Amino acid sequence: MIALIRSILFAATLMAAAVPVLAGQAPFGASAPDIPVSDRDRVYAAEQFSNTVSVTDPATNALLGVIRLGDPQPANFSPLYRGQVLVHGMGFSPDRRTLAVVSIGSNSVTFIDTATNAVKHTTYVGRSPHEAFFTPDGSEVWVTVRGEDYVAVLDGTTYAETSRIPVPDGPGMQIFSPDGRYGYICSSFTPETVVVSVAEHRIVGRVPQASPFCPNIAATPDGTQVWLTLKDVGRTQVFDARPPFEVLRTIDTGPITNHVNFARNANGTFAYVTVGGLDEVKVFRTDDFTQVATIPVGKLPHGIWPSGDGSRVYVGLENADTLAAIDTLTNEVIATIPIGQAPQAVTYVPAAVPAGEGAANLQPLGLAGETAHLSLSAAGAAAPDAATSVSLFDQGLIQILQASVTGLAPKRPYVLALAGAPDGSGPLEPLSAFVTNPAGAAIVNATGPIRQIVQAAEATTRRYLVIAEGTAAKPGAVAQVQTAP
CATH class of the missing domain: 2.130.10.10 (YVTN repeat-like/Quinoprotein amine dehydrogenase)
Structure with missing residues (x-):
């Protein structure tokens, strides 16, 4: 039973x-x-x-x-x-x-x-x-x-x-x-x-x-x-x-x-x-x-x-x-x-x-499907892992830049900028200032003919995206540099 x-x-x-x-x-x-x-x-x-x-x-x-x-x-x-x-x-x-x-x-x-x-x-x-x-x-x-x-x-x-x-x-x-x-x-x-x-x-x-x-x-x-x-x-x-x-x-x-x-x-x-x-x-x-x-x-x-x-x-x-x-x-x-x-x-x-x-x-x-993609990694890294993804959304002759920023110190001021050299050396041209959140991240936007600048064929006119410590008025050490064309 x-x-x-x-x-x-x-x-x-x-x-x-x-x-x-x-x-x-x-x-x-x-x-x-x-x-x-x-x-x-x-x-x-x-x-x-x-x-x-x-x-x-x-x-x-x-x-x-x-x-x-x-x-x-x-x-x-x-x-x-x-x-x-x-x-x-x-x-x-x-x-x-x-x-x-x-x-x-x-x-x-x-x-x-x-x-x-x-x-x-x-x-x-x-x-x-x-x-x-x-x-x-x-x-x-x-x-x-x-x-x-x-x-x-x-x-x-x-x-x-x-x-x-x-x-x-x-x-x-x-x-x-x-x-x-x-x-x-x-x-x-x-x-x-x-x-x-x-x-x-x-x-x-x-x-x-x-x-x-x-x-x-x-x-x-x-x-x-x-x-x-x-x-x-x-x-x-x-x-x-x-x-x-x-x-x-x-x-x-x-x-x-x-x-x-x-x-x-x-x-x-x-x-x-x-x-x-x-x-x-x-x-x-x-x-x-x-x-x-x-x-x-x-x-x-x-x-x-x-x-x-x-x-x-x-x-x-x-x-x-x-x-x-x-x-x-x-x-x-x-x-x-x-x-x-x-x-x-x-x-x-x-x-x-x-x-x-x-x-x-x-x-x-x-046009809604036209976008260019870039990446930024820690400056000086031997084997860089992308910390920040960047999209350049085409709006005709200009683009809206959006950066999904990570890997930075929390609650600190930074600036997204253009540099004349791949390593971020030399004078910087600020695009957008921001402050990271408590997780060391941020969503950063800018507008302009940025794709034409960062993908320029002529080395003399080309610029590179970087993220630097500090403010737009007083940028400091470069924290991240562009690693993808």
Whole structure:
């Protein structure tokens, strides 16, 4: 009899093991059905220097085209310019029919039809909004107005602003509990995340942040945890999604920690964290917070989102102008797709196109795909390892330079400059002064005909990028030099 019972229990265990616990991918709840990858799905990336939204078919991992929301520099300097500037944040409606795209420089939220790629409406909000997302019932769109101290609440149908929720200065991003009860709003200027009752628009909880700079926040599909990234100190923080919202863990993830999201598969639920300074995605279990994988992906990984069945996550590579697809069972990159300039937020929308090809109103990549890439390493290193990646995003005759700087002393002033010699010797021409964050990292920008200078054919006119200690007025010792042409 005992042997029979053991056999029954063993068989039951095998049957349970054979049934994967899958359903529910972020931002939906654990009870939501998985949606297998198909050519009805779309992966979108918001690209801040080409002012485009790229549209990718995950069934083929091919770029279908871009939705052009604005022009590059210098056209967008005109006082008569009417397009969007710094296309950056992105969310989507629960019915998967509408994208909400935030443009920081033009203080706007653009609503796009996923089936036709057509702009339905543009709402202008307060200074420097950062992210927008629909509530789980679709009735409202919450927009973090990072340049001010409130969340703008828009009607989910008319897209008109209906109210504002006061929050600590500099709200970075909001996400909702899958049941729609709470909105979690982290801050980019204040070391505090607040929890807001969605029904009452009232703060009901406060969570201390380990630093003031949180750009991204996500909630697990089972509604038990909230993860947020702290970009300035290279950490990721986890707190209980339910009252009293206690901090559960703070994890050192690395310099320029950008975004976090989740994938549920047969092996469990995992948090995927993009770490720009290391050019990696780190993978953690959500049950015991152990790190299970480190995935090299390319230059400056930023936004990340899971497929509708959790079999993949897609990552925008900000300094590589590409989208990387990762298999979540093997934790390996299975595809790299060229997209627009400096992708920021990424979203994967299952069944975004209910019928037809879904290619209407898309344009070729064009100028948005033109970028040059450089590297800087420690000055005088015998076997230099690239510490800083540099992208020169073409804007016609000029470029926007973006440097993902790492490997420097924390909280110190430096200057990005041009030198006349490869080793950085001689007079320097400053391009941009900056101060490193507590992780010894920084994102540095400059504008000008820089590619023509650093790639000049004539040795007498060519200059080299360097990073020096000190200020633009008084540069000191050279810390990093250009090591790639």
